[in-house]
Structures are given as C-alpha cells and as structure tokens.
Amino acid sequence: MRHLLSIEDLDRAGIERILDRARSFTEVSEREVKKVPALRGRRVLNLFYEASTRTRSSFELAAKTLSAEVINFVSSGSAVEKGESLKDTVQTLSAYRPDLIVVRTPHVGAAELIARWSPAAVVNAGDGKHEHPTQALLDVYTLRERLGALDGLNIWIVGDVLHSRVARSNILAFTMLGARVTVCGPPTLIPRGMEALGCEVRYTLDGLAEADVVYALRMQKERMTESFVPSLREYAQRYQIDGRRLGARQILMHPGPVNRGVELAAEVIDSPQAVIGQQVAAGVVVRMAVLYELLAGRTAPDRQLVTA
C-alpha cells in the first residue's frame, strides 16, 4: 500500500495488520517518555482545508510520538486564500520533500489528486462526503477491543448518511470484517443507490433492538435550511438515540463532535454503553499504525515516479 485514500485500498488482512500494530503502540502512551524513534527524520505534512480539531491533533500526536517531523498547513491565512490552486499548493509544499501528506479537503477525490501530484505517500483525512478511512479504522479498532471480532455483528448507522464520509468508509470497513450494516435515517438524508455499498436501508428505528452496535452520525444544523428535515425537533423525535431506545447490551458509537440533545440524548452519551471516549483514544494509536504502515522500512519517495 502506497497511500491510504479509501478503505478499498485495504483488504481484511491489511486492516487486521494495522489494528494489531495499533494495539502494540498503546503501551507507548503509558510510558513516561511517550515517544519511539520509529519514524525519526521523516517529514509529515498536515494539509487541512477544513476546520478539524481532533483529526488534525491526533495525526500530529501520532506522528510526533513516532518521532517524525510535523508541519501543519491550514487553509486560513495560507496561499489557498490568495487563490492558489490545489495543484500549485501541493507542488509547492512538495518542494519541502515531505515523506507523507495528511490531507483533509471539502472536495471528493482531492486526496487522490494529491497522490498523483506529489511523490509523498498520502493519507486521506476526509475528502468531502466521500471517505474518511482512518476514522473507520479507529472505529473498527474500538469495536475489536470491546468485542473481540466483528464477524456476524449487526451494526446500525443512524442519521445523516447523505452528507457523511464517515458512513461511507465505515460501511466498507465493517462489511469487510464480516459485520452486517443497516443505515437508518430520514429518506431525504439517505442517498438513492445507497444499497450498492452493501448495506440495508431503513427509515425508522423500529428494528433497532436487533443491533449489536448503534453508530450515530452528527446531525448538522445547516441541513434544516435545505429542507432535508423540517425541524431538529422532528428529527430528534424520530431518530435521537436516547435511554429508551438504547438497549443495555448495545454499544453506542459517534464520530464526534456530538450535538447533545439532537442525535444523542445526554443520558446515553454518559452511559456505560458509549465508547465515544475510547474512539478518540484509539485515533492516536491507529493513526500511528497507519503512518508506520506507509513509511517504516520504506526509502524516501522516488521523485521519478511522479507525473506532473
């Protein structure tokens, strides 16, 4: 694997290899000196065209824990706002000879373009509504730690599937590891043709009791303006995961940040079923494992490979 642009760049064995390595990294965070020299001297470039707190900081922490050098470029105040094209920005930053670029953009396929334009390895940290593969990996990691394996699990992804890159990557990763996935939400927020990803589609929470795992998606307030749902109140009435709907043996996940009182009621966020905090913690070790997978044992990128 040269890049991680989509979950489809991995197979089951590849995912399991990354997760096993992630687990071996948990011990590093327990040390007094939280650092190992695995990627010493390597350069990791964080290129973020969208606001992000946890994804960017967890990539940064992951790279630093592995002793890589980290440079952060965020869109505000940079060349991007002076009208520089993505291609020119990438080619300019490539002159700094990064070994790996972590990129988040609001545009589908942008990570793939960057992989074409730069000799560096590329990790997609979210490209529009398309994919967010490291989120899926850390979610799978969290579930594996809790339940051992995903085979035969019944996982419900609930909420705004239409606008969710997390839903797309997670459906692919969950099914690759043997789980059955149901997506559930208002019909206006589930795209036509969604079944093609290998999931079942439901419009009500009626069958939610059959789920082993309930994965709630963030419901953004701006969706109201385009009539995707008539009101947040009506959405919450029908789709909010609360204490009545969540069973005692079900596991609750959320990619964060949570809209308390919209997609999740306060009582379930703080319940023992919720693994939201574990997901965040898993983010660092899983991203360490991804960086390690792409960089360790690999020589500096071959600039000849690049086609401008």
Added chain:
Amino acid sequence: MNAASPDVPRAAEPLVHREQPPADLLIRAAHVLDPRTGIDAPHDVLVRAGEIAALGAPGSLPAPDGAELIDGEGRHLFPGFVDPHVHLRVPGQEHKEDLDSGTRAAAAGGFVAVVAMPNTDPVVDDATVLRSLREAARREARIPVGFLAAVTRGLDGDALTEMAELADAGALGFTDDGRPVHRAAILRKALQYQRLCGRLLALHEEDPSLSGAGAMHEGEVSARLGLAGIPSISESTAIARDAAIAGYEQGRIHIQHLSARESVAAVAEAKARAVERSGDEREARGRITSEVSPHHLTLTHDAILARLDTRLKMNPPLRSEDDRRALVDGLRDGTIDCIATDHAPHAREEKEVPFEEAPMGTTGLETAFAAVFTDLVVPGVLPLALVVEKLSAGAALMGLGTPRIAVGEPAALCLIDLAAEWEVGEHGYESRAENCCFDGRSLRGRVLATAAAGAVVYRERAFALSAA
C-alpha cells in the same frame, strides 16, 4: 401553417467560413456510403472546382490535369458530418477554444459544418455581437459555421432577445444552452414569437431545483462517491413541460443532449401526440426533434467510479447503463433525430481541480465518429449507415442543406479508414483543449481527409505524408 417552417426566407447566408481554394480531386476506389442517395459500393469520385463532377466504377475515371489523386482503396467516403451543437468559446473565452482551433478540430473529426452555441462572454444576445462574430468566422473558420443566438438576454431567463433582428442577422435559431429556459411563461412567449421570426428553439432541459449543485448522475455511483447527484427527472420533467407548451403553441422545438431513459420516453410521447393532432406524420414528428451525444451513447457513470476524472464531468451527466441503452434504442427507432457532440472545451487549469470544482463539459469533435463506430457499429449494435446518417442529420433540423455524395453537389465529404486503430490524445488534439472524455482510449476509425464547402480542410498527418 406555422411560420417556423424552414421556408421562411433567410435574410443572411446561414453559414460563414474563410474562403479557401476549391478542390480538384480524384478520390480513387473509395467505398462510397451515402445513406440518403443509397450508394453503398466502391467508386471513383471526381471533384472539379469544389463540386462533385463525376462518380464512376473504381478505376474508371481518369485524373484530369492538376487534380490531386487520393487513394481511397480500402477506405470509406461518407457525406461530411454536421454538428448542430458545439461550443467554440468566441467571443470572450479564447483560452478554451477559438474559431480556428474549434473548426480545425471539427474538420479532423470529419465535420463539414458546425453550429455554435451563444453562451459566450458576452452572450450572443444582440445583432451587433452576432454580426461581429460572423465577420470573425469569415476570416478564421476553416469550415462553415452557423450560430444560434440566445433566447433570453444574458441567458438570465427573464427577457427575450430581439429574436427577429437576430434572425435577420443570421441566427439559425435560439437557445439558452448551458441553462434551461426556466420560466414557462418566457418559453411560451419565445414560442409565440417564433411565428414571427421563424427558426428553431433548441432547449437545454433541466429543472435546476432538482439538479441543484449536482456533479454527476444520481445513482449508485454518486452514493458511493458522496457526490451530489443530478437525477434523471431533472431532465425528463423539463422536457415534458416544454413539449406541452410547444404543442399548445404549435411551435418547433429541438431537445438538446438527451441523457436519460425517461427523457427518450418523454420525447417519444411528445412526437406521438404531435402526430395525433396533425394529419401529416412527417411534419408532426419534426415539430419536436432531439439529439444525443457520442459520450452518452457509449459511456456510463461507472467510468467515474473507476476514474474520478474531470473529463468525465459534463451536463447532462453520464448516466446508467440502462439509460445508455435507451438512448441507443431511441437513436435506432428515430425518437432521437441526430448525433451532436456538445463539444465543450475547457482549459487545462480549469479541469485540473477536484471533481466538484471542475466545469462541465468534454470535447467531442475529433472522436465523435470513432467512438460511436468502435463501441456501437463494430459490435453490431447499430448499422454503419444509420450512424453516418445521424452524424449529418442535424443539418436539416437547423434548416441547412444536407451533404450528399451526388454529381453537382459541393464537396462536403470525409474519407475514413475504418480499420485504423488510434489512441485518443496520443499525438495531442487539434482542439485547443484536451478535456476529451475518451482520452487514452484506443478507437477504431480514423478520419484521413475532409472536404468542406468544396475545399480540402483537413488531411491526417501520416496520410498527407504518404500521399506526398
């Protein structure tokens, strides 16, 4: 009878181009195929002073002094193609294409006439712009070019252009192509006005409230990629509305670039209803006509899943395999009257961006015949004669003369090697733009030479060298 019929006298010549020396040629032993005259056999074709002077059995015609001899053996000679839908980007967007490069691309594709759309900068929405554009084409266009003018000023959908004056100044018809005429009342007035000024109304059919910010066809692939979708119904519901208005006003409309199964059904239904109302079936079926592009006939949205390539982004979008089959069936059964490329050149920097950011459009003039031939004729889906006929059928729809291979006709021909295989873009493009959706594909059928308006306007490089 409605004044929109083609016998409205034209105030200006319909097509303009740069004068070039008339050809004297003897094309020897080419397989001549003209579906309209019924010729389908090897012939010698003699062109004298730009006119077809004689047709004879292979090897029967002697080459007169000064005539260029072209070896046609094993090659096919067709009536030249006519494209009723291209974007030449002049005035204002010459960084994408210009009259010289656009008509060079057309000639390289076997086209002998093209009709340019008015969504330029400024928009072709008054006679002054149209006159200066036609002046420029008289200096620069390598093949005859006709122009459509806008239906509404600035393509804003609010106020009609001075359609009668534009018609007098040489507009072949009217379109807001790139956008729909969104308000039904404005379209109705344009159709009423058509009784005064004649000419056809060519309609880009799209309900923007349904297509929104869509970047590709709404379906399984858009769901997988997380791209906003353009549903088929954004096109078909607009067609149904406009066909109803045109029927009520007894107007003449042409539906541009069909892309969906539902749209083919909507056109078929509108044609059937027109026939019901009228005694003259042929005339009635001609009241609503339609076109389809080579890319919609041969590609689907699956190509975008395989390769998120902005050259595959166009409006209307590539749709499903089921839609593609319906378009092929529609072309075969006559619901779709002609093939049109919707040649839409863009500069490299405009297309070298993430998919959602890229402008809509693919070039198509240089690949039109080869793409349809390779994907539909070679596998036996469509007969060659039908494809050749549909590639020039746009002429009659625009009120233009249809190229024919017959004695006394001006030379408007293309010589094609059906066996030749070539890779699209391998040696660059004649167009200024390189945003061709077939880029990198290996296609069969190479245009070797084109004669338009009596002059040789294109020779394929290797073919020209071999002849010399």
